[in-house]
Amino acid sequence: MAAKTGLAKYVIVLTTVTAAIMELLDTTIVNVALNQMAGSLGATIEDIAWVITSYAIANVIIIPMTGFLGEYFGRKTYYLTSMVIFGVASYFCGASHGLWELVFWRFIQGIGGGALLSTSQSILFDAFEPKDRGIASGLFGMGIVLGPTLGPVLGGYILDKYDWSQIFYVNIPICLLATLLTVLFIERKEGEGERKDEIKIDYLGIGLLTVGIGSLQFVLEKGESEDWFESRMIVTISLMAIVGLVGFVWRELTTDHPAVNLGVFKYRIFAISTMFTLVAGLGLFTSSFVYPVLVQRVNGFTPYEAGASLIAPTLAAVFLFPIIGKRMSSGAPPLPYMFAGICVFIFFGFYSGTATPDMGRWDFFPMQICRTIGISLLQLPLINQAVAGLKPKEYPAGIALSNMIRQLGGAFGIALANNFATNRAAQHRSDLMANMSPDNPLFTERVTGMANNMIAKTGDIFNATSMAYKQLDLAVSRQAYYLAYLDTFRLIGIFFICILPFLYFLRTPKKSAEEAAEMAKATAESH
Incomplete structure (x- = not known):
């Protein structure tokens, strides 16, 4: 697929970045609406949490398979189908009259949304010349940060003005527009979707992945509310996760036609990069989760005020990501940016640990701008570094696995934050x-x-x-929870301290501008 110019290029940028933001935004937009949903549907807070859990489980199941599914059905067809599924499921989520009906459609929405992340990234890369593809990475990285952060903002505004169902209905016009633009402006690659007869479907691998990743996500999401391993259900599902994941790894490494190419983990750079991706996901999603809870529970912010206080600092990413992307395209080494990003995030964790209960919206601005700068400096170089040692044909598998690991990092971080804050609050109260x-x-x-x-x-x-x-x-x-949330911010900083020394093992020879452009070209062609 040739690089685009003029209007077509910018339309593709708008379509793919919006789709990525929409998918990630739906991971957090419902967080501020759980109380209203529970009251409307006659559910407990514990049960209504399934609205979040079902979406997350579907996401982590489908994301690592996007490379295989795109190859089997054709990338454009798969992208369009996923967008339609996401839009239709969004309508039925908003129209749901019962808890388990809503949970079912949230799962279907997660199946559709999971494809939008990795597939959007590959289509966006194709729209740029090799020398400009670092900018494409910057634009996509911007979506990764904006999505989870803007979720509480939009959700809080909708709840202040309308009913909770509008949180889902707002996706529908966006999906319709993105679908139309995809049909008109995104071209099929040569031979796309024409190899179905040659591709064997690894049903066993897909089944084991579904059981393993789905069970793991369930344990991370529900473990704290079920008292972890004191619950027979959590113990049983944890065993299912272990059996499923071990069986999945064995199957994918021994079959000739794997659904997910785990062979990319043999490359040292990629394997180590996944650890940084996991912690980056933990930092991104956990900080987006803990901050709104803190300011609503302790500082007395409304849901909308909590979300709105994130808008100004988050906009810094709009300017930083394209700048960093341009530097990456010029052959700038990623490690200095990653080092700076980790250090800034460490500072953010401990700086946020000094917040006071009487702070207002703008008092949190310096802390949140540190968070945005840290994520901006870390995410884009990490995306480039993760695939630096892979062969071009292995890029789709590497990108899909990186996206899955980022989501798992977020799920792990939120589960850890819930459990850690609860235990620390009990200790501080004592x-x-x-x-x-x-x-x-x-x-x-x-x-x-x-x-x-x-x-x-x-x-x-x-x-x-x-x-x-x-x-x-x-x-x-109130004081006990306040101290517990400050401890949680410091814990995020400690995680980044722990991974900082491993940057030494990510060293790669410095690339010239021409070499960086060739790598970007190979990346796009592999999609």
């Missing part, structure tokens, strides 16, 4: 309660003062003391 003793004159003075305030406001002398104790208990819980 520590704070140790000072709440009648023998402590400061505590007694505080209770007396609060009781007197209650009497002055309500005139209720008999219940003033008990109301003071309840108010103090709420303040202790």
